[in-house]
Amino acid sequence: MIRINLKVLLLSLCAAVAVVTLSLWSRCGEVVMASRGRKGGAQTAEWDAANKKMRNGQMTVKFDSYIGEALERGGSSDLQAYEEIDCHINGEYSIGCRKEGGEIYLPFSFLHKYFEVYGKLATYDGYERFEWSHSYSKVYYPKGKYDPRGVFMYFENYNVEVRDRVKCVSATEGVPVSTQWEIQGYYYPTQIAQFGLSHYSKNLTEPEPRHTVLEDAERDLARWIIPSDATLTRELDGQTGNHVVKFSSPETYQNGVSLKLDHVLDFVLSLNVRLGMNSSFTVVLQSREKRDQVFQLHYICSELLISAQDQHVYHGIGNCDQNQLWRRLTRDLVVDLHKGLAYQNRLKRKFSRSKLKVIGLTFRGMGQLDNITLSTSEHLSQFYDAAQWLVNHQDASTGGWPNPVRRRVAPGMADLEPGWYSAMGQGHALSVLARAYHHSGGDTSYLKAAVTGLRPFNIASSAGGVLARFLEHIPWYEEYPTQPASFVLNGFIYALLGLYDLSVVAPSTASQQATQLFKQGMASLKQLLLLYDTGSGTTYDLRHFTLGSAPNLARWDYHATHVNQLLLLATIDHDPLLTVTAERWIGYMSGKRAAHN
Numbered sequence: 001m002i003r004i005n006l007k008v009l010l011l012s013l014c015a016a017v018a019v020v021t022l023s024l025w026s027r028c029g030e031v032v033m034a035s036r037g038r039k040g041g042a043q044t045a046e047w048d049a050a051n052k053k054m055r056n057g058q059m060t061v062k063f064d065s066y067i068g069e070a071l072e073r074g075g076s077s078d079l080q081a082y083e084e085i086d087c088h089i090n091g092e093y094s095i096g097c098r099k100e101g102g103e104i105y106l107p108f109s110f111l112h113k114y115f116e117v118y119g120k121l122a123t124y125d126g127y128e129r130f131e132w133s134h135s136y137s138k139v140y141y142p143k144g145k146y147d148p149r150g151v152f153m154y155f156e157n158y159n160v161e162v163r164d165r166v167k168c169v170s171a172t173e174g175v176p177v178s179t180q181w182e183i184q185g186y187y188y189p190t191q192i193a194q195f196g197l198s199h200y201s202k203n204l205t206e207p208e209p210r211h212t213v214l215e216d217a218e219r220d221l222a223r224w225i226i227p228s229d230a231t232l233t234r235e236l237d238g239q240t241g242n243h244v245v246k247f248s249s250p251e252t253y254q255n256g257v258s259l260k261l262d263h264v265l266d267f268v269l270s271l272n273v274r275l276g277m278n279s280s281f282t283v284v285l286q287s288r289e290k291r292d293q294v295f296q297l298h299y300i301c302s303e304l305l306i307s308a309q310d311q312h313v314y315h316g317i318g319n320c321d322q323n324q325l326w327r328r329l330t331r332d333l334v335v336d337l338h339k340g341l342a343y344q345n346r347l348k349r350k351f352s353r354s355k356l357k358v359i360g361l362t363f364r365g366m367g368q369l370d371n372i373t374l375s376t377s378e379h380l381s382q383f384y385d386a387a388q389w390l391v392n393h394q395d396a397s398t399g400g401w402p403n404p405v406r407r408r409v410a411p412g413m414a415d416l417e418p419g420w421y422s423a424m425g426q427g428h429a430l431s432v433l434a435r436a437y438h439h440s441g442g443d444t445s446y447l448k449a450a451v452t453g454l455r456p457f458n459i460a461s462s463a464g465g466v467l468a469r470f471l472e473h474i475p476w477y478e479e480y481p482t483q484p485a486s487f488v489l490n491g492f493i494y495a496l497l498g499l500y501d502l503s504v505v506a507p508s509t510a511s512q513q514a515t516q517l518f519k520q521g522m523a524s525l526k527q528l529l530l531l532y533d534t535g536s537g538t539t540y541d542l543r544h545f546t547l548g549s550a551p552n553l554a555r556w557d558y559h560a561t562h563v564n565q566l567l568l569l570a571t572i573d574h575d576p577l578l579t580v581t582a583e584r585w586i587g588y589m590s591g592k593r594a595a596h597n
């Protein structure tokens with residue numbers, strides 16, 4: 001029943017929509033505008049009221065403005081009669097519809113909610129039309145064969161650190177801190193890996209960044225302002241054999257050595273530092289529109305993650321010790337400012353980069369500095385921060401990257417206790433580490449972490465690994481190693497991509513292990529893939545099978561992820577099952593459905 005109605009409605013879309021949005025009537029050739037003051041005018045008022053009522057029921061399409069416009073335009077004297085008619089919906093409730101000749105028109109706001117379809121008015125090429133869409137997500141067609149040394153999926157479009165569920169980018173680690181499942185913030189390996197992969201991918205796709213060197217101590221020093229109780233000198237550094245800047249000043253706030261700047265557009269600061277205990281530095285940003293709006297970003301020797309008060313934002317760079325090795329810090333100043341304002345719930349509207357400038361930089365305490373730059377981006381530094389985090393925070397004995405939060409996946413499944421591993425997190429980590437191994441020209445610390453990271457793929461999820469078996473038989477790498485198993489599809493495919501990445505980039509023995517796991521996973525994927533197909537979309541997991549519950553239907557963005565993943569896999573595995581399935585699933589996104597009996 002519903003399907004037939006939908007088809008009829010699609011065919012008469014222009015007409016159907018015109019009923020709801022009176023302003024469209026004059027655009028639709030076959031429908032004639034109802035005139036004001038006669039029957040149509042009175043009905044307009046009723047429609048207005050009816051639509052207001054519907055909006056209270058959370059309808060998302062706005063009608064009042066269109067109706068207002070239509071009233072103003074009015075004028076047309078040709079009349080085609082339509083009648084109001086009640087539509088009884090499944091015998092459960094009624095809504096107001098219209099009857100015109102043999103056709104019945106339903107309000108789009110109703111269709112939107114009933115069928116979860118989307119629509120908006122759009123004006124271009126000089127006229128307005130209504131655009132109906134069955135889904136809201138995008139398919140990315142791969143440009144060529146997937147290459148583990150290249151862009152990861154379409155992650156060049158990701159901007160992990162600006163997401164609301166990222167509390168801040170840790171200034172100690174250089175990686176994002178998530179608040180998704182625990183509000184105080186925690187390191188979430190999957191998110192950290194995505195941050196790394198997005199920066200790696202952006203490095204390959206974005207235009208060349210601009211860099212301005214503020215200080216490199218190679219020639220004369222820049223024009224530092226040095227208070228009388230402070231010193232600043234240029235010296236040869238024993239560790240690097242380079243000239244660096246050495247400074248010392250009281251630790252108190254005002255009396256630092258500073259640079260006065262007037263720098264716009266480039267907001268990624270990076271510098272090499274070696275700071276003594278209690279030292280700190282501050283970057284001063286100013287609004288270009290309201291010059292009295294000045295923000296101070298303080299980077300302090302502390303384990304503090306982030307704190308902020310009024311115009312002051314604090315990020316801890318960890319404990320400092322003048323005897324430690326040189327560190328390179330990379331900070332996106334605009335992200336740091338936004339996170340500081342969000343920390344105080346003051347981020348109503350994000351400052352765009354074009355509305356800010358950097359006006360100063362101050363160092364306090366004592367230490368050494370080199371290579372201070374402001375750049376459009378420092379994607380590779382941020383990528384390597386993620387890769388280094390993965391090397392430093394792996395459980396050495398198991399090879400897992402622990403998720404330090406409790407997680408409930410579905411009612412009826414046991415909670416995952418803090419410390420669980422995710423096949424998706426492991427796979428993403430392999431994708432990062434394989435790229436770092438490749439890009440660094442063979443740094444074995446990345447390879448070693450990646451190979452160790454394969455271990456959980458061989459350990460049952462019931463025993464602390466990520467391996468489940470469908471019907472005790474078909475192996476599956478679990479994004480969430482739940483009891484009973486959940487068989488999440490997108491996380492499994494991300495795990496496969498990580499295994500593939502390592503298999504391509506690693507030398508022989510390591511490559512063999514990854515290849516074997518990848519092949520095993522591809523075989524499972526082909527066996528189980530169609531269990532996710534509902535005939536009009538996909539399911540996110542197989543909980544309907546393992547829990548006996550209703551299927552967990554994939555939202556359109558997850559459905560699109562399934563499609564994008566299959567299209568990508570199809571560039572490295574030519575089994576037609578992948579492409580044929582992907583094409584059918586693409587069809588679902590524009591309302592096509594599998595045939596019925």
Ligand SMILES: *[C@@H]1O[C@H](CO)[C@@H](O)[C@H](O)[C@H]1NC(C)=O
Pocket residue numbers: 202203204205206207208209377378379380
């Ligand atoms: C990408 O990284 C290379 C160094 O490997 C650098 O020269 C280039 O400017 C970077 N490009 C972008 C867009 O980040």
Ligand SMILES: *[C@@H]1O[C@H](CO)[C@@H](O)[C@H](O)[C@H]1NC(C)=O
Pocket residue numbers: 277278
């Ligand atoms: C750092 O600050 C603490 C607390 O203010 C102080 O006790 C300590 O002496 C300082 N250390 C140095 C090396 O200045």
Ligand SMILES: *[C@@H]1O[C@H](CO)[C@@H](O)[C@H](O)[C@H]1NC(C)=O
Pocket residue numbers: 237240242244272326369370371
């Ligand atoms: C500053 O950059 C130069 C050029 O990349 C490098 O040789 C030098 O070691 C860097 N300085 C420090 C202290 O790392």
